[in-house]
């Protein structure tokens with residue numbers, strides 16, 4: 070919907086009011102805050118927009134996700150251009166007490182574009198990548214008819230998330246892990262089961278996130294995923310999940 074919220078300063082007020090800050094023990098918990106420029110901010114002013122929100126919220130986040138990939142905020146994806154992205158990241162990195170930074174990318178980039186982003190992330194010593202955001206492609210659902218509107222899914226605007234995104238998002242994690250094994254990857258996109266979570270980890274993700282899966286499966290999804298991962302670790306006699314990252318080990322029932 071284009072980040073239709075009341076902005077970083079109100080977010081901060083609510084955040085403090087809810088006492089979440091106290092619960093954020095930097096040693097024990099990990100809170101990431103996701104930053105994107107506002108819909109009304111031009112690309113020329115995007116840097117200032119990110120910087121002003123970050124300045125407010127840096128004391129409260131363990132890591133910052135630099136979102137340059139939401140499809141519904143006009144122009145945002147232009148910031149994936151390597152020249153613009155490098156400029157943006159350089160400036161953010163110079164902020165005092167800058168937390169670890171993760172760049173969140175779109176699934177619609179070509180592998181060539183992704184390689185360029187990986188290169189600059191390496192050059193600028195950025196901590197990692199979150200792959201992926203929602204897709205503007207319809208990923209095999211182009212001809213799906215939406216009953217309520219009578220239109221095809223391919224005619225709808227907005228980003229596609231969930232199950233149809235799983236393979237695409239997984240391929241991107243695999244690709245990035247293959248070119249840079251040292252980059253920390255956060256995998257997201259269509260993870261709605263322990264199998265999907267295991268697949269993403271063994272493809273190269275050190276961490277995973279769920280959004281649509283949570284909506285369909287509910288909070289039970291998290292313990293289910295954790296139990297599923299533990300079973301796999303036991304099956305393969307792996308003592309640390311780090312060993313599973315990028316291992317390519319298949320799911321065993």
Ligand SMILES: Cc1cc2nc3c(=O)[nH]c(=O)nc-3n(C[C@H](O)[C@H](O)[C@H](O)COP(=O)(O)O)c2cc1C
Nearest residue numbers: 136201202203230231257258259260279280281282
């Ligand atoms: C309703 C909705 C709102 C979203 N808003 C954001 C957002 O503000 N920032 C962002 O980086 N990603 C946003 N996303 C993308 C998700 O964080 C996630 O990257 C994507 O949906 C793929 O994961 P999933 O298949 O588990 O949903 C949104 C997704 C949905 C469905």
